[in-house]
Amino acid sequence: MADEPSKEKSLEIDYTIPKKSWMEPSTEFRKGTYCYPAASRHEKYLELPHPREWQPTDEDWKLPEDWREVILRGMEDRLNRYRSYRLFLDICVRCGACADKCHFFIGSGDPKNMPVLRAELLRSIYRKYFTLSGKVFGKLAGARELTEEVVKEWFSYFYQCTECRRCSVFCPYGIDTCEITMMARELLNLVGLNINWILEPAANCYRTGNHLGIPPHAFKSTVDFAVDELQEITGVKVEVPINRKGAEILFISPSADYFASPHWYTFLGYLLLFHEIGLDYTWSTYASEGGNFGLFHSAELAKRLNAKIYSEAKRLGVKWILGGECGHMWRVIHQYMDTFNGPADFLEEPVSPITGTRFDHARSTKMVHICEFTADLMMNNKLRLDPSRNRKWKVTYHDSCNTARGMGLFEEPRYILRNVCQEFYEMPENTIKEKTFCCGSGSGLGADENMETRLRGGFPRANAVRYVHEKFGVNLLTCICAIDRATLPPLLEYWVPGVEVAGVHELVGNALVLRGEKERTTNLRGEPLDSTISPSPSSGERAG
Amino acid sequence: MVLKDLLSKNEAAILKRWFDLILETYPADTASLMKKDKDPFTNPVGSTISREIEILFGKLCEGIQDEKCQSSLDSILKIRSVQDFPPSKAVGFIFLLKRAIGEMLRDEIAKAPAIEEWLKFQSRIDDLALQAFDVYMDCREKICDIRVKQARIEKEMAFRMMERMTPSKEKR
Structure with a gap:
């Protein structure tokens, strides 16, 4: 039997949020906060890749077997196609000017809704697979492995951005964070991660x-x-x-x-x-x-x-x-x-x-x-x-x-x-x-x-x-x-x-x-x- | 009256500590931004909490639980009801006032003949917490109502057109 806590101990309630590095991906899909995934019939109608039925609350998102390669290939393709995309991934100095400008951050208080940090969720993967410093120094250079947890985190946070571009108004470099979200959503879509409220219309x-x-x-x-x-x-x-x-x-x-x-x-x-x-x-x-x-x-x-x-x-x-x-x-x-x-x-x-x-x-x-x-x-x-x-x-x-x-x-x-x-x-x-x-x-x-x-x-x-x-x-x-x-x-x-x-x-x-x-x-x-x-x-x- | 004097003399410090403790329920990076920005429009969460707890504290000291109290709780809990807090954490900010006062005035309260008053004051805080729970539930029910209403509104135009078509069908 476990030791009973003392009276004093049981009265000590810790209200503070435990500290956790943003580098460790973690996502909770609580009902009322996320959008339903697209019904596969809409994906089929539009001839989009990997249609299937799934839910964000499922442990297994039924990603295609080669999901990692698909995403990285998609990233490489877009880096070559859009100069702005590579620029926006490279140029941010994390000054924080955008941090408190996002309505989702202001309303939710969730730091991953700071535009700079939301973009880091994607940038960290870019660094790991497309920059020398990221390949060599890994975490020290702000680089992360692309895991299923990262993909789940992307799904959560890039569908908590309305592409409104308020943050971009305040960015001294003119980074259009909306384009970061657009790219992230495109990558998610490549492995069949869509939301219904977009695909049905x-x-x-x-x-x-x-x-x-x-x-x-x-x-x-x-x-x-x-x-x-x-x-x-x-x-x-x-x-x-x-x-x-x-x-x-x-x-x-x-x-x-x-x-x-x-x-x-x-x-x-x-x-x-x-x-x-x-x-x-x-x-x-x-x-x-x-x-x-x-x-x-x-x-x-x-x-x-x-x-x-x-x-x-x-x-x-x-x-x-x-x-x-x-x-x-x-x-x-x-x-x-x-x-x-x-x-x-x-x-x-x-x-x-x-x-x-x-x-x-x-x-x-x-x-x-x-x-x-x-x-x-x-x-x-x-x-x-x-x-x-x-x-x-x-x-x-x-x-x-x-x-x-x-x-x-x-x-x-x-x-x-x-x-x-x-x-x-x-x-x-x-x-x-x-x-x-x-x-x-x-x-x-x-x-x-x-x-x-x-x-x-x-x-x-x-x-x-x-x-x-x-x-x-x-x-x-x-x-x-x-x-x-x-x-x-x-x-x-x-x-x-x-x-x-x-x-x-x-x-x-x-x-x-x-x-x-x-x-x-x-x-x-x-x-x-x-x-x-x-x-x-x-x-x-x-x-x- | 001893406690009342103590509370009024230390009001600013108590409110600051209560505010800081409430902000600790948010991640540290968020809390520091909420503390720094005093603009009610760019930092509506921080400024609402700061404004409304001052009113709540005043009412607690006066021993009054009235409409103003309800309105202040409503302003804060509307926010905390849609943030990622479980119910206990959403309303738990009320109890942080006990901690704020305890930390600051523990010795004075013990020294002065204020224990009775302090116990009464704590009961008032408990009552306020219960009222807060009612307000929290109202907010959550409102969210459900809005979702149901939305489903109805989406069909409103179709219903209006059907209604218009029905009499002409009857005429035929």
Whole structure:
């Protein structure tokens, strides 16, 4: 029988965390914190390697026999292919500038979520197999053997990074930690380690053109449904062209906009705007998704899913492309589409048919962001707006990571918001624009099963929202990203109850005064407008 | 009253020690960053804990367990409920106050006729810990509720469209 502890001994509870070196891989997969692996049928559909059923909590992950060789070969291939990858692995001096900038680190307190340490999980393997110092000095040079435990650790931590690039803003060398995560995920994918929340939408997209797997006739039904709803609210029957050859502009938005809530109201806003200005445009049931979950898997898959955009623009014979409110869609368009599937030399340099403004910055991609387009309309006094219809909202704006850090789109959404609502308040300076905090659920992590990880990752964002909620009474968080619109509501329900989420064009749709409309009694959500305050329509720019 | 005076005289030191002990429940590298950064937006965990334990300490000294107490516990436990703590460690930070006071005022409490008061004060800390456990459970239940609600929201648009289609079917 074991010795009984003395009374004094049993009262000594050690609350401190035992010290353990990061070099020893250790991963605990606790329910509620990890994403489910991809179902093998999706892997098969996309013809990805080593499809099988497995769970992170299993002891045996059923890796292929030659998994180590596959990963090392994949690493070598990428080191040769991407100069940036080798540079980012070599150049870090571990200064720690990025350490406390990651929302997952801030929220979880787990040091392996410091961007520098997360990257070391990969760098240590690079050193061991691809650098002389690592080969000779091993651990002393920060090198580690590639073991199954290391692979499990990669799976845990590289799926706790939303590729938001906040850490990169603070790196004195400009290391893009997002690219480290991208490479690590590509290596994991080579041995069949995928998550379902990425691969199911990707497989859907490959089959139907959109993440939600909506076929053309269902797309048409949702449009009809929207037309009915808008007629009830405004008295105006809007025209919504679909697959119309010869239209001037092809419009592409994330599929969630026409099949999820609260995205739906942003969709209604687009339809009202295009109808009111008489835009010569079309939707496509094939390029029916701007988002690209392939980006969260591999460059190859991103390219495959992106191809439909130019292909459909060509088939329909449009002049240029307009894109809706989405985050990572714009990362792909702005940074990769041109080299993935361009040059789009069959398209014309985008010019607004309403204002004549030439969108020089989109000269190469031929694709313009809807906020740029709408802000230009407002700047040129082309819209009649009644901001009082949004008077129930005290509004703040969340810069979505990809549009903010990926393409520098800061002012246009704010300009629109100041024109369409009466009260707008900024969150603290170090939580917006290029320093914006991620929603905590981007890059394919917006599943339900990892809700705890999402809630802690989104805490820094929610904390800033709480500040403006308590200080100014803010009750609406606006954003221009479909993933944000899906993932911010549960985040705020937990951390800041009483704040709702909307797309910018939902508020545009509310404020827009249509020709021939009836007196509006509700907003686009069907909520009654307060009739005691008489609306005062204004034209064009209202506030700076 | 002797204990109350002792506590109020040493409030800053006690709060600092309590804060440091709570941070020791995090890995050392994390704790040092949480201690260093005073910005409530870039270090929301450290600043929330620091802000709210001050309120809790004040309420304990006054012998009041009210809504403010509940709100402070809620702010801290919302965080600790989604971090990788087992329930005992998530709420256990309350008991660290006993250790902080014990370490700092053990001799004074023993010397002064304050033992009775100290025992009463410890009971208040125990009560607060029980309240903390209730708050912790509320947070965990909220997480479950949110997950269930999410599953419903994902189908919301489909349901709305079905509802719209049903009356027209009946007409036929």
